[in-house]
Amino acid sequence: MTTQNTATGYGLHQSILPNDDGLYGEFGGKIGHPELAKAMAEIEVGFREIIKNDDFIAEMKRLRETYVGRPSPIYHAQRLTEHCGGAQIYFKREDLNHTGAHKINHCLGEVLLAKKLGKTKVIAETGAGQHGVALATAAALMGLECEIHMGVVDIKKEHPNVSRMKILGANIVPVSRGAGTLKEAVDSAFETYLDELDSSMFAIGSALGPAPYPEMVSYFQSVVGHEARAQFLATTGKLPNKVVACIGGGSNAIGMFSGFFDDKDVEKIGVEPAGEGLDTPNHAATMSLGVKGEIHGFKCYVLLDEKGEPAPVHSIASGLDYPGVGPQHSHLRDLKLATYESATDAECLEAFMALSRLEGIIPALESAHAIAYAMKIAKDMSADETILVNLSGRGDKDIDFILDKVDL
The missing domain is CATH 3.40.50.1100 (Rossmann fold)
Known part of the structure; x- marks a missing residue:
């Protein structure tokens, strides 16, 4: 419905x-x-x-x-696909919107x-x-x-x-x-x-x-998923096997997932920041390690400290370092209508550089979490299977930070 x-x-x-x-x-x-x-x-x-x-x-x-330039296009990342092996990787190019993100x-x-x-x-x-x-x-x-x-x-x-x-x-x-x-x-x-x-x-x-x-933000972001579904069908003649988006609060992910909730065979995957590792305190993996709690006036999964307060969190991506998550995603997790995985800072940096060097697209560090997960799972899928990633933002903002982190 x-x-x-x-x-x-x-x-x-x-x-x-x-x-x-x-x-x-x-x-x-x-x-x-x-x-x-x-x-x-x-x-x-x-x-x-x-x-x-x-x-x-x-x-x-x-x-x-x-003004925005919608609809944003669907792009088949052929060189990245060849590099990873396995599934065909596609992007919903929200990075091409005016202002550079969803x-x-x-x-x-x-x-x-x-x-x-x-x-x-x-x-x-x-x-x-x-x-x-x-x-x-x-x-x-x-x-x-x-x-x-x-x-x-x-x-x-x-x-x-x-x-x-x-x-x-x-x-x-x-x-x-x-x-x-x-x-x-x-x-x-x-x-x-x-x-x-x-x-x-x-x-x-x-x-x-x-x-x-x-509800209001997901309403306005739903254009992403509904565009993507129609475009992907028009481009490939079928629906993607997996739809992947990074998740901090959850706006780009809920927007992307919105077009596919009636498609039971399309797996919806949110990728949160594992930071320096889930076995360290330096992460923001709310869905993986959080508990049911409250933050900023709403109930959700949240990372808490020993005092029961929202914990300090870490991610290489500033847009993902939040100890809570949107209530819709918390609900989707419990209903098993979406799956939530994670990517580390190191995996994010590797994906950032791979997309830049192989496709000439510099992604936001936030989006690079989703790209990293897609790269990891693609090799275990067949060449006739597909992954659609929401490329939620471009990485102009991250360039100086990256130059301090990566040996070029």
């Missing part, structure tokens, strides 16, 4: 739709803080109204085609919603900077103020994206508390939002957080 998504012409499958309490099984939920709960309710009502509005639907269609898909929707609600400012967190760049881009396009909270570690690591955000007019708020990465950026952004509820809207960068954000 699928619920129609009028803004995209596609739909969200019942497995990733919440109940009236914002729950996916036992995961997700609505925030309890009274003032934030009122703000979330305003966003939810506005979201449900705007996606039925003909003017909004027409504007989203126009922007996707003429994040623009939901940022346009979020900023249009903010305008409808009469807000003058959008506030957000960012890790790798891709969400920050996309939100700053959409805010510039639509004339809204934009404030981005970013950990000091990620600011140093992802400075090309920091520069882009500044050029686009965003105010960057450095966050130095704790580990100085994505979790702390979320904390800081929510605190600012609480002081500016009347004039601003929080624009979460992944399919997580309290309701309605998981």
Whole structure:
């Protein structure tokens, strides 16, 4: 069963739709803080109204085609396939979107919603900077103020994206508390939002957080999977055997999986960061080693420390170093409708260089986790089988960091 998504012409499958309490099984939920709960309710009502509005639907269609450059193409990576042996590897080229990643898909929707609600400012967190760049881009396009909270570690690591955000007019708020990465950026952004509820809207960068954000972000990202399914059928005459996407919070993965939930023979695989190894404390493998808990106002699988608090985590990819995961993915794991694996920092670097050298495509370090897993499993599959990877972002932002890590 699928619920129609009028803004995209596609739909969200019942497995990733919440109940009236914002729950996916036992995961997700609505925030309890009274003032934030009122703000979330305003966003939810506005979201449900705007996606039925003909003017909004027409504007989203126009922007996707003429501004983002959709549909993004399907690409057969022939040299990478030959290098790995076995299955044919294909990519959904979200890296070719304007701003360089899938994040623009939901940022346009979020900023249009903010305008409808009469807000003058959008506030957000960012890790790798891709969400920050996309939100700053959409805010510039639509004339809204934009404030981005970013950990000091990620600011140093992802400075090309920091520069882009500044050029686009965003105010960057450095966050130095704790580990100085994505979790702390979320904390800081929510605190600012609480002081500016009347004039601003929080624009979460992944399919997580309290309701309605998981549903809203997956709604706007569902265009990826539905495009990919139709394109893959048109290109190959069949569906892929496996669909693979990296996962931190889960927006690009839920978008990719959305087109294939009625296809039981298509295996959906999310690849999370194993960091320096699952046998070390330096990873962000929430699905592999996490427990059921709560973070930032919603229930999900989460990595906890000895005090029962969200644990410090590590990934070479700034966009994946989050100790929680989206509630839809937590639910899909329990329902066994998707599988969750991992890739280490070393495997990620190897995949980054392989795609760059063999196909002339420099991927984001986040996306390289999915590429690494596809490369690993391809050799054990037959040549007439296929793997479709969501190449969720390009690696311009990571180049300087890579030069310090790889001997060229």
